[in-house]
Amino acid sequence: MIADLPLWLSILVSAFVVLGALLTMAGCFGLVRLKSFYLRIHGPTMGTSMGGGLILLASAIYFTVTRERLVVHELVIFLFVTLTTPVTLMLLARATLFRDRVEGNEGVPKRPEKAETPASP
């Protein structure tokens, strides 16, 4: 299969895979090494945005060339990952914010005062 690929294209595909893997790895290291929860949520985002995106792009290019037809269903994976990440992130972040506020921990913005709701019918 690899033999079907012209040299420049195999270099391009490999570069995308390696760079994507590197970004994902950097994100995972960040998850382990950063100090607070709010810092740690930024790490894995690299894997779900550009890291995963580059690996999927490499896959799309590779299979488009070797199968000799357009292969783009990797886009769907990227779409689903991108759309679902904020849901889990907000769930985790708001749970942590709630806990930090209840415990009265330092360095967390206070819960905003409830705005006066106008008398509604």
Place this chain on the structure above:
Amino acid sequence: MRRLLPHPILAGFLLILWLVLQQSAGLGHILFGGVIAIAVSMAASAIIPERVVIRRPLKFIQLILVAGLDIIRSNLAVMSVLFHPRPNPTAGFIEMDLTLKNPFALAILAVILTATPGSAWLEYDRARSTVLIHVFDLVDEDEWVATVKKRYEALLLEIFQ
């Protein structure tokens, strides 16, 4: 027509998604995908009662390009911080006022800000129309807010309101 297709954008999107997943644009796939798209968009009108109006669809291309470039830049910036022997970013919370009210536009903004490794959308306050954002490497708070407002909010306002 309104009855059969309460959400034409959602239905079209689902049909394209179905064809991409099947990797074929045969008549059978288009028919079956169309039935699914219509059924799902009718079911969705139970949870999305209002009609989604997109005024400037072409601006979406600009939004995707701007967001894509920002995500790439932010990825490289965060990576350079993380490969430091002792990563010590100057992180901070930002409470940002939003002019944007449309729930779909807010959802898109939340996805963009969360997909950017340097920022995370934490909590939206509907009553005060503010959002709490955590920024990984915060240099200038006012400048950061101004950038988001100029780059994304203005564009989303143009598209949706």
